[in-house]
Amino acid sequence: MHLTLLTYLSVVFAVARAGAPTIPLDEAIVIGKTNGTVTSYYGIPYAQPPIDDLRLRLPKPVTAYNGTINATVPATQCTQLPAAPRSDLPTTILQDLLAYGATIPNSVDVPQSEDCPSHSWEAKKSRKLVSVTLDSTIGLADSWAPHADGVFIKAPPQHLVLAGSVANIPFITGDALDEGTVFSTGSFNVTTEDEFRTFVQQEFFPNTPVDILAPLFDLYPNVASEGSPFETGNANELYPEFKRMAALQGDIAFQAPRRFLLDQRSLKQHAWTYTSKRGAIQGLGCPHGSDAVQALALGNDLSDYVIQFTATLDPNGGASNRTIAWPRYDPLARSMFVLLDGDTPLEIVPDTARLEAMAALTELTVAYPI
């Protein structure tokens, strides 16, 4: 329906009279909501609904916005499907996991319905925190994760980074210490060296020749004290290859892509990185998603830096109660902001954990994209 100028004006007038904030978008009037000092415009569709013939197809942009868009309430969230904790998890860990799952997602989001085009928890986070990337979604090895299709995602993400196809804006990227633990609770039956090798090859490197993959298994040895949950000695080995599996899965999907992005881009654009070592739980350490609580909780110290970053494009900008300076990343100093429990809540340490192992993982995933 094409609005005439008269109806357009009367809509503006009616809305203005009601005191609601509005913005024009093409021919549409978008009604937002003011709360204190901020005005929000929620749930403006960016593509046509992925229903009927558009199911599992490339998104079709909205051609022209028209009419009145009520953007005063958040859009319905995509269905979230948390991974069911395995029933053979030790009871105390199961309890921790359930309590933890009640507050934040603890798993890769697998959309239950095809009406969900995005990796929704990541999308939700990035929508809330304009231009802040909290986790890397590069390279998750499940079939619902983003994969290059040559059209919408033109090439494997690491190839795009190497080609310089990266938004040239300041960014923060960070992880929890133990990104891989939750995902490794699903492979409790992988308990021997041979089973480990077979599992890793099948899950992540089905097209990689065995001899090329072999050195990786020495770089991630089955030594509990070197595995994840990191920095816990021999504790938390839930099954014979668990800590090794968790170290490798956390690095392949999160830590190595994070460091790769920083290595490639931090001399070209301003970048900051963090690791959260806060809120460890038995068996899982500081698991996937635990850093989001730190970043998003109002009044928390990391949120202070993140809010200043969204306002000034520098986590050290603006006035606030921040206690230490967060240096920019560069591939020599590798300064990393670390969130800790205890008397010293924040510190800067070099991001040098498993340098050789992660470099090998990066080389493999660039040659054989996941």
Ligand SMILES: *[C@@H]1O[C@H](CO)[C@@H](O)[C@H](O)[C@H]1NC(C)=O
């Ligand atoms: C108005 O928007 C609807 C829904 O997006 C669309 O189907 C329609 O073609 C648009 N009308 C015009 C005149 O652009």
Ligand SMILES: *[C@@H]1O[C@H](CO)[C@@H](O)[C@H](O)[C@H]1NC(C)=O
């Ligand atoms: C308005 O913002 C405050 C925080 O500043 C929040 O507690 C409150 O829930 C918000 N109200 C609405 C209606 O969103």
Ligand SMILES: *[C@@H]1O[C@H](CO)[C@@H](O)[C@H](O)[C@H]1NC(C)=O
């Ligand atoms: C927008 O939608 C909300 C929730 O459905 C409703 O309460 C509100 O009255 C609507 N606002 C306008 C201007 O239509």
Ligand SMILES: *[C@@H]1O[C@H](CO)[C@@H](O)[C@H](O)[C@H]1NC(C)=O
């Ligand atoms: C472990 O269990 C999964 C799922 O039940 C199965 O596909 C896989 O083959 C098993 N692996 C081993 C080494 O038994």
Ligand SMILES: *[C@@H]1O[C@H](CO)[C@@H](O)[C@H](O)[C@H]1NC(C)=O
């Ligand atoms: C610093 O913290 C105090 C107490 O929490 C608060 O009242 C004050 O507004 C904060 N200052 C800034 C600049 O955030």
